[in-house]
Amino acid sequence: MTTIVPTSEEDPFLAVVQFTSQLAWADAGPEAAEPEISRLCREAEESIVAGKWLELASLMVTSAELVSSKMSEKDLECTYTIICSLVKNANSPEDVLEMVNAISSKVVQQPNDKASLRLKILFNLYNLLDHPYARFQVYMKSLTLAVEGKVTEYVVPSFKKIDNFLKEWNVDSKDQRELFLAIAKVLRENKSLVKESLNFLTKYLATFSNDDAQVLGEAKEEAVRAVIEFVKASSIFQCDLLDLPAVAQLEKDTKYAPVYQLLKIFLTQRLNAYSEFKAANSECLQSYGLVDEDCVTKMRLLSLVDLASDESGKIPYTSIKDTLQVKEEEVELWIVKAITAKLIDCKMDQMNQVVIVSRCSEREFGSKQWQSLRTKLATWRDNIGNVISTIESNKVTEEGSQSSSSTAAIQGLSVR
Structure with missing residues (x-):
């Protein structure tokens, strides 16, 4: 992270405004440029004096983005380091959120211009923040930038820490839903991470319940995508999609009912059921890019598991x-x-x-599998209990035998 050591509180901010405004008006000529540069610097100075840090941030980030393509990576990073440091001057948590939104929204507007550097700028902004929800907002912006700027490799390692992040951010189910879907989209860009993508897509779908009738419909397209991804994946043989309300709604949907039927076949039935489905729904398979040979191969393996x-x-x-x-x-x-x-x-x-x-292996892990596991655990617990009882019983018997032998020995000594 770049560190700025200002000579006075306002100097770095005014320097950035002057630098960006000079770049913006460089081709206009001195007569047109000087009044505009002076005006912008004056507005910035007034904001500093009045402590209007949100207005200053908006002014600075707008000016910076107008000329970002003209800047070197070093200059752009230095400029944004100073801009991002403004969050430390915010007057309230609400101002922090507005300032973060103003800065991060501008950073992601040009994802094809120095994308990896822009991602680094967002990470630096994240580390400057103490506000949990502001951190969440910046992280979400980084996911958007990673996909649009094609730099997803820089954010994928952070997904291993998502559970810890969620505890820190303390976001509601709606925000969690958006997060899981965004991560699934990032992972989808890498064909070697299909399993991880499906895992987060499943997490997204799991945030919907039957009580969310008003918003359940918005999950329909992603539910279909999850089913097709599972069926296509040659190395994934288990999923927990079938009982999720977001997926179960497909069963009664005129358009998507065959997709739900296909999922049910792959999770609960055998090859003969798939063959019957294919005969009646060949166009459906083709429309989703499913290759019959690949489906048959997967169904044979799943049928063998079922056997x-x-x-x-x-x-x-x-x-x-x-x-x-x-x-x-x-x-x-x-x-x-x-x-x-x-x-x-x-x-x-x-x-x-x-x-x-x-x-x-189990093809799915639903209520039936949980009940089976519960039964096995109860049996193991009883067996272990019996073993412990037997050991303790033998121990008591052995101690009693040793005690009797000792008594007999003492009595024998007394007789002598």
Whole structure:
């Protein structure tokens, strides 16, 4: 971060106004330029004397943006360092918010002009602030700039700290909603971060409840996007979309009902259900850019997971062949694919033509899965309790036996 050490309180601010106004009027000639430069400097000085820091910030940032393309990166950074420092002079929290909005809105107006530097300016402004909500506003502006200026790589690392940021900012559900959607859009720019993008898009959709009937409709397009992203993703086999109200509303929507049906097939049904859907909705698949071959591949793997969860630890090769609709010699190939994708842990008994499953992934984690987990935990707790009771019982028995042996030994010594 650049550090400015002023010789007096007003000098840096007046210097910036004079510098930017001279650049703005450089081609107008002295007769036209000098009166305008003097006027701007006078307005700035009056604002400083009156302590009208918001007006000064608006004047300075407007002047700076008019000539930003004429400035070197060093000059632009120095100029904005001085402008941003004005937030420390704000007279109230409300003024801080207005000042931050005035500065950050101008910074993001020209995303294609020195985008990475503009992002750095926003980060510097963020670090100058003590006001939690003002920090949130600046962070949101940085996400917008990152996407429009194509510099998303600079903001992606910060997403790991989002939970901590949310605690610090203490924003309401509406602001959280905007944040999650903005992050999903940033991640969407990078094709290698599809899983992370879908994760934040799911967080966004999860902020809607059935009580939000008036705004639930605004999530419809993003709900469709989330479903299509999940279906397209070749390495994502689990999601928690099905029971979300923002997604469930698609089921009764004339236009999007097939999308919800497709999600239901990928999360709860097998390949035969997808084949029937494709026969009746081929245009729907094409309209969303879904490739049938890719969908079939994913559904075969998901169907194999479904088989593994249904059978009691053993799956006959014939069941895999029929369910996945493959040739007999391809069965083991698909088992290996499922293992590679970490969907199942198993051993192949080639002699008996069965797969012995030790673990399989869940396609979704809803109320049914929570209940199953609760039951398992209760069983484990009871088993551990029984083990502890047995150990304590054995310990008491052993101590009693040792006590009896000691008594007998003492009595034997007394006899002698």
